[in-house]
Amino acid sequence: MYEGVIGSLIERLGKLPGIGPKSAQRIAFWILEAEKQDIDDLANSIVEAKQKIRFCNVCFNVSEEDLCRICRDPRRDLKIICAVEESKDVIAIERTREFKGRYHVLGGAISPIDGVGPDDLRIKELLKRLADGVVVEVIVATDPNLEGEATATYLTRLLLPMGVSVSRLASGLPVGGDLEYADEVTLGRAFEGRRRIQ
Amino acid sequence: MPVFRDEAVVLRTHKLGEADRIVTLLTRNHGQVRAVAKGVRKTTSRLGARVEPFSYVDVMFATSKSLHIISQVESINSFGSQISDNYPKWTAGQAMLETAQRLTIEEHEPALQQFLLLIGGLKSLVTDDHDPGLILDAFILRSLSVAGYAPSFANCARCGTDGPHRAFSPSAGGMVCSSCRPPGAAAPRANTVELMSALLTGDWEVADQANKPERTESRSLTAAYLSWHLDRQLRSLRLVERT
Numbered sequence: 232m233y234e235g236v237i238g239s240l241i242e243r244l245g246k247l248p249g250i251g252p253k254s255a256q257r258i259a260f261w262i263l264e265a266e267k268q269d270i271d272d273l274a275n276s277i278v279e280a281k282q283k284i285r286f287c288n289v290c291f292n293v294s295e296e297d298l299c300r301i302c303r304d305p306r307r308d309l310k311i312i313c314a315v316e317e318s319k320d321v322i323a324i325e326r327t328r329e330f331k332g333r334y335h336v337l338g339g340a341i342s343p344i345d346g347v348g349p350d351d352l353r354i355k356e357l358l359k360r361l362a363d364g365v366v367v368e369v370i371v372a373t374d375p376n377l378e379g380e381a382t383a384t385y386l387t388r389l390l391l392p393m394g395v396s397v398s399r400l401a402s403g404l405p406v407g408g409d410l411e412y413a414d415e416v417t418l419g420r421a422f423e424g425r426r427r428i429q
Numbered sequence: 430m431p432v433f434r435d436e437a438v439v440l441r442t443h444k445l446g447e448a449d450r451i452v453t454l455l456t457r458n459h460g461q462v463r464a465v466a467k468g469v470r471k472t473t474s475r476l477g478a479r480v481e482p483f484s485y486v487d488v489m490f491a492t493s494k495s496l497h498i499i500s501q502v503e504s505i506n507s508f509g510s511q512i513s514d515n516y517p518k519w520t521a522g523q524a525m526l527e528t529a530q531r532l533t534i535e536e537h538e539p540a541l542q543q544f545l546l547l548i549g550g551l552k553s554l555v556t557d558d559h560d561p562g563l564i565l566d567a568f569i570l571r572s573l574s575v576a577g578y579a580p581s582f583a584n585c586a587r588c589g590t591d592g593p594h595r596a597f598s599p600s601a602g603g604m605v606c607s608s609c610r611p612p613g614a615a616a617p618r619a620n621t622v623e624l625m626s627a628l629l630t631g632d633w634e635v636a637d638q639a640n641k642p643e644r645t646e647s648r649s650l651t652a653a654y655l656s657w658h659l660d661r662q663l664r665s666l667r668l669v670e671r672t
Binding site for chain 2: 249341342343344345346348349376377380381384385388405408412413414415416417
């Protein structure tokens with residue numbers, strides 16, 4: 232057992248996600264051997280991130296200012312909102328370069344068994360954004376698992392009466408894969424969501 | 430690594446590490462089993478779709494000293510995709526899964542009756558036979574009976590005097606006569622007691638006829654009875670949407 236400063240460093244590092252006691256020990260010794268400047272930079276980045284990063288007032292994506300980069304961008308289409316579970320999903324969708332609208336980060340999915348209900352997500356905030364009638368379409372991009380599907384069902388039921396069109400991301404076969412290796416649920420979905428070739 | 434194979438219903442999943450999940454299953458012959466499903470959160474996983482909650486699967490486990498590992502899965506019926514497009518059904522189903530999980534807490538302790546009851550309950554939910562709320566209450570009452578906590582609706586739960594009685598007490602175990610009645614016992618409508626008794630015995634002709642006030646009362650008494658025996662409330666129960 233390590234004592235004192237090194238002991239508490241190892242213990243703190245061990246609390247990071249995916250870091251076990253052995254990895255924590257390895258990182259701690261790496262820190263001891265690294266250049267002082269590198270470690271100062273690392274410590275500053277952590278402190279700075281924690282101080283500066285907050286949520287965008289409109290879409291609840293992580294941001295350094297009141298509005299995030301996407302909500303500030305005048306070229307983004309105001310008529311379409313893509314609702315996602317986490318900020319990480321915004322980055323994933325941005326990488327596709329397919330979507331030109333704005334986002335809404337719900338903050339998770341409805342999961343009764345974990346005690347997470349509709350009121351624990353930012354659904355009210357989404358409805359508020361639709362109130363002025365500018366938005367014509369909401370794309371529900373929750374995870375393609377059961378909680379995500381049920382959240383999409385719940386949202387659809389709320390959104391349709393407001394007169395916006397609601398769509399759900401397609402699910403199906405991964406690009407570059409073989410059909411024979413697809414599981415039956417995904418393949419079934421791919422059939423359901425097949426599109427006509429003009 | 431020794432393996433074993435069983436039929437199972439997925440009760441719930443937890444994220445583990447980067448791309449894995451811990452899956453809690455209720456199996457036909459081995460009771461509740463927790464196992465790791467590796468890589469299922471990646472979009473390339475073929476296992477992922479089969480180990481979602483509500484999935485009824487034929488599964489092969491590789492045993493290990495700590496958590497078993499799911500090595501192969503075949504779908505028997507994926508109830509989930511038939512439930513998730515209907516919010517009241519889905520929330521009722523979630524409460525059923527949580528009830529089953531709480532009442533079969535001992536891992537590897539066979540719970541065949543609970544397993545069959547759960548399959549039956551989910552099938553009934555999918556086929557739209559009855560109101561999802563009633564299916565849930567029937568499931569809760571029956572799975573409590575299987576676990577040894579059957580409520581008494583006719584005779585007094587304390588002294589056995591023939592009924593009908595007018596007071597209901599979760600701590601006493603059901604309806605109680607006026608001399609056994611503990612302080613704070615509920616005084617449900619006669620029709621509510623009839624409904625709960627019908628739900629327990631599977632008399633759907635009576636249950637389907639019940640009116641809203643009786644359904645509401647039966648729901649809160651069932652929830653009280655369940656939380657008394659579990660020593661805690663189900664998390665999902667307050668989120669069940671009743672129609």
